[in-house]
Amino acid sequence: MERASATPAPQSPQSPQPTAATPAAAPVGLRLADFQRWFQTIITNPDGLGPGAAAARAAVGRDDASIAAVVTRGHLDPAVRMEVYRNAYHLRLIECLADDFPAVQELLGKDRFTRIARAYITAFPSRQPNLNRYSIRFPDFLAAESRQAFAADLARLEWAMIEAIHAAPAEPFDLAALQTLDPDQWAELRLRPAPASRLLDLAHPANAWFQAWRAGQPLPPARKGRSFVLVYRAGERLWRMDLTPLTADLLRRLFAGETLGAAISALGDAPDLAPRVIRWFREWVAGGVFTR
Amino acid sequence: MVKITEITSRSAGSPVTTSGVDLRTAGNRWHLPNLGIGLGLRTPHYLAIQADWPAIDWFEVISENYMDTAGRPLAVLDRVAAHYPVVLHGVSMSIGSTDPLNRDYLSQLKTLATRVRAPWLSDHLCWTGVAGTNAHDLLPMPLTEESMEHCTTRVKQVQDILERTLFLENPSTYAAFTDQTMTEWEFLGRLCEATGCGLMLDVNNIYVSSRNHGFDPQDYLDGVPWDRVVQFHVAGHDDLGTHCIDTHIGPVVDPVWALLGEAWHRAGGASVLLEWDAEIPDLATTHREALKAVEAITAARSEAS
Ligand SMILES: [Fe+2]
Numbered sequence: 001m002e003r004a005s006a007t008p009a010p011q012s013p014q015s016p017q018p019t020a021a022t023p024a025a026a027p028v029g030l031r032l033a034d035f036q037r038w039f040q041t042i043i044t045n046p047d048g049l050g051p052g053a054a055a056a057r058a059a060v061g062r063d064d065a066s067i068a069a070v071v072t073r074g075h076l077d078p079a080v081r082m083e084v085y086r087n088a089y090h091l092r093l094i095e096c097l098a099d100d101f102p103a104v105q106e107l108l109g110k111d112r113f114t115r116i117a118r119a120y121i122t123a124f125p126s127r128q129p130n131l132n133r134y135s136i137r138f139p140d141f142l143a144a145e146s147r148q149a150f151a152a153d154l155a156r157l158e159w160a161m162i163e164a165i166h167a168a169p170a171e172p173f174d175l176a177a178l179q180t181l182d183p184d185q186w187a188e189l190r191l192r193p194a195p196a197s198r199l200l201d202l203a204h205p206a207n208a209w210f211q212a213w214r215a216g217q218p219l220p221p222a223r224k225g226r227s228f229v230l231v232y233r234a235g236e237r238l239w240r241m242d243l244t245p246l247t248a249d250l251l252r253r254l255f256a257g258e259t260l261g262a263a264i265s266a267l268g269d270a271p272d273l274a275p276r277v278i279r280w281f282r283e284w285v286a287g288g289v290f291t292r
Numbered sequence: 293m294v295k296i297t298e299i300t301s302r303s304a305g306s307p308v309t310t311s312g313v314d315l316r317t318a319g320n321r322w323h324l325p326n327l328g329i330g331l332g333l334r335t336p337h338y339l340a341i342q343a344d345w346p347a348i349d350w351f352e353v354i355s356e357n358y359m360d361t362a363g364r365p366l367a368v369l370d371r372v373a374a375h376y377p378v379v380l381h382g383v384s385m386s387i388g389s390t391d392p393l394n395r396d397y398l399s400q401l402k403t404l405a406t407r408v409r410a411p412w413l414s415d416h417l418c419w420t421g422v423a424g425t426n427a428h429d430l431l432p433m434p435l436t437e438e439s440m441e442h443c444t445t446r447v448k449q450v451q452d453i454l455e456r457t458l459f460l461e462n463p464s465t466y467a468a469f470t471d472q473t474m475t476e477w478e479f480l481g482r483l484c485e486a487t488g489c490g491l492m493l494d495v496n497n498i499y500v501s502s503r504n505h506g507f508d509p510q511d512y513l514d515g516v517p518w519d520r521v522v523q524f525h526v527a528g529h530d531d532l533g534t535h536c537i538d539t540h541i542g543p544v545v546d547p548v549w550a551l552l553g554e555a556w557h558r559a560g561g562a563s564v565l566l567e568w569d570a571e572i573p574d575l576a577t578t579h580r581e582a583l584k585a586v587e588a589i590t591a592a593r594s595e596a597s
Contacts (some may be wrong), residue, residue, distance in 0.1 A: 002335060002357045004542035004569035005383050005416070005430060007464060009530045027471045032438050033390040035469070036422040039431060072468040074506050076535055081504075084537065089427050096428075126426045129384035129397045130356035169364035196363065236364045238375040 002099075005132050009092035017072035032193065036062040036146070038070065043086040046122045049079055050250050072102075093121045093134070100135040101158045103152050103210050104142070107222065116146050132166060135159065150222040153206040160198040160231040161238055172288035186259030191254050191290040196233035199251055202226065207242050232289045239287060246270075247280050253289075305329065305347040306583055311590045319560020320490065321519045324458060325411055327377050329565040329585050334568070338368050340575040348579055350377040352565050355413070356384050359400045373408040379523070379563075380405055380413035381492075384426060387446050387460070388419035388433045395482060398453045405456070412522055414459035414492040417443070417480060430463040435472045435479045440486075447487040459522055461492040464500040464529075464538035477499070477515030479484065484520050493559075494525035495551040496544065496567075499534040509551055513558060521559040526552055526585065527567040540569035543581055552585060553592025564589075 030038060038056040045052030053067050071078035085123055097117045098105050120141050126134050143152035164190040173191055181189070193199075200206075205220070205227040212219050228248030230241040243251065246267060253263035264277055284290065306329040308316050318326035329350030331337075340346070350374055358369050372378060382401060405413050418430040433439050450459050456539070460483070464477060475481075480491060493516065502509045526549070528542035544552075544566070556562065566582035 003354050003383055003428060004332075004540060005354070005381070005463075005567065006527075007429070007466075007538045007567040008570075009532075009537045009539050009541075016423065029471060030434075032436070032442055033422070034436065035471075036390055036419060036431075040422055042428060043429075043431075044425070044429065070469055070471075072470055072472070072505075073505075074468070076504070078467070078533070084306070084466040084535075085431065089429055092428055123495065127424050127426060128360070128426060129394060130359050131428060132360045164363075166361040166363040169367065178362075202348055233363070236367060 002257075008095065009087050010084070010087050012093070017259075020245055026069075028062070028065055028075045030060065030065060030070065030123065032060065032255040034062070035070075038062075038065055039085075042082055043089045044122075044125060045086065046090070046118055048084060049083055053082075064249055065141060068188075077277070088189065090118060090121060091133075093126065094118065096131050097121075097138060098132055100162055101155050102139065103213050106213055107151055107154055107209070108148065116142065116148070119145060120245070130218070150204045150209075150224075151208070153202040153204040155204065155230070156200060157206045157210055157229060160200055161240070164196040164198060164231050164233045164238055167194075167233065169195075170194045170288075170291035173285055173290040173292055175282065175285050178285065187259060190257055191260070192257075192289055192292070193255045194291040196231075197255070197289050198231040199248065199255055200229045200231065201248065210240070230284075230289065232284075232287055235290045250277065251284070252282070296437045302444065303443065304347040305579075306586055310586055311593065313590055314561070315586065315589065315594050317561035318522075318563075319519060320522045320562065322522070323491070324522050325377075325563075326561050327379070327411070327435075328562065329582050330377075330379075330565045331575075331582055332381075332565065332569070333369075333372060334572055336572045337575045337578070338507045339502050342359040342371060344369070345375045346575065346579070348376065349564065350379065350565075351381045352381045355380045355382040355401055355404055355406075358404055359397075369408060378408040378410060379565075379579070380410045381461075382413065383416040383428070384398065384420055385450065386418070386426075387415060387450065387458075388417065388439060388443055389422055391417075391422050391424065392443070393446065395447060395453070396502070402454050402456075403496075405454070412459055412490075413454075413456065414461055415461045415522065416461045417476075417483070419461050432463070432465040432467055432469075433479075434469040435474050435476060437473060440474075440479060440482060443483055449482065450488065451487065457488065457490050459490040459492040461494050461525065462497050463494075464497040464504075464536075466504055466535065466537075468505055475507070475511075475514050475515065481515055481517050484517050488521050490520045492523045492525065493521050493555060494527070494545075495555055496525060496527040496529060496548045497538060499545075499548045499551060500529050500538050503531075503536045511552070513555060516555075516558070518559045519564035521555075521562050523563040523565060524552060524555060524559075525565055526569055526582075527569075540567045541571050542568075544584065549584060549588040553588040553590075553595075556585075556589045557592055 041056040041059045042052035094117045139155035141149045207229045228243040330350035333351040333353045421427045527540045530537040530539045564585045
């Protein structure tokens, strides 16, 4: 998701345990590197200021580096001050995940989604200057840590859409050039997927659920059932296309670099297969699914 | 420096003069232009902007949102940069961190600045993480001699790598530290002097920090090296009574407009930009809020005379 320079506000009035009032605040004399480790240890702690502060004192090996000793009091409790940062750190990354996976949040409900997001943030702190790829491990995390198999597939679909948005543009394979080919050349044709094209093989009908949610229709049950979805970008518009097992197999072979002839003959010889293949194929080419 | 004449011609967004005030005058020592009154470029406005390229003076973009992407964000940015001046504003340089500078980030930033022909670029006086972690927050520096020395070295390195003057913004802060030996305005003034860097002054952040730490914003303004201010930020914030949170939501409050007016004249004129980052209204509403700067600048002038 996109980054801004704003500070997220606390969602509920915060009341961290007040720090013990100390008389005059004397300098603690932490070196800058220690100070930064101390501060980061506190604000990234998922369990609260208390555990964070204990971990921070241990991290810099200074028993006297309490929040009250390091942070100036003024008219506000130092704990309130540090809680603004601790809260903002977690909220911003939760917002990032919620922004990237709105359908997953809808499916799980905000509370459960937020709980899982907090666990993800603790497991995978960001190590990049931007948040564009921060969520990349979230689908697998949902599957592994939270046994949310349907949500994980829905997240895979949403992540494929984000990747498609960020993928490089590519010269689409040209439909006009296709018309001039003779049948032998057709069979020998190899096509490459455009950088934005994604073929998903899912254990749940995630796209049907996503489609209903997007359209504001009654949500189907989150049940099992293999599904295939093609995500692609035509110009700057994203498309999602449910595929039958047969078309998904064809596309998988083409994406893997098989010639058109080899991919089609691998489909067997169902009646009227050829005209159907040509129809799908034209639709994909027209949508920019392939590049030269 | 970018030639503003290269920008596709269009009608001006904000008035060039009002009540005898030349709104495009610029007092900075680098003779960087006063671009007028701009908006932060935000995704919810992408369609409205591209629909008819409305008369908005200029845009500021968060640099990081256009890195590690080759797709739609960059395509939109290219088109916006063909129609408007675009300034880069970063949140991850982490100038105050004790981690090594991220060279790869800096080289991406340099490429992006060239791509959009940015007349200047800015980041914050802050650190964003250590030990390889990015907290994606503008974390406060302890304002000590050690920090001063550290930031001085880093700003010089960054300016050498980018081959540009770096403009630093004063962040909103919620905590100060018992080790502190100077005020933020002293720190920034000395840093500018030592490195040749400039300032991007956020008057909302001055207000928010003054409420959080109990200083007088006038003392802050008295300490600013005005010929180094190239740009202002204004924004909305959450007022919790005891302290303020820099949420960039909602209209700019009157005391912040008053600070802008005064600061603008003290600087001898500089570009103004509205940041609105959540619960973002439509483009026209956002732009109307930004254009209140004209009144603020005019009002401050009549008070001064
Ligand atoms: Fe700002």
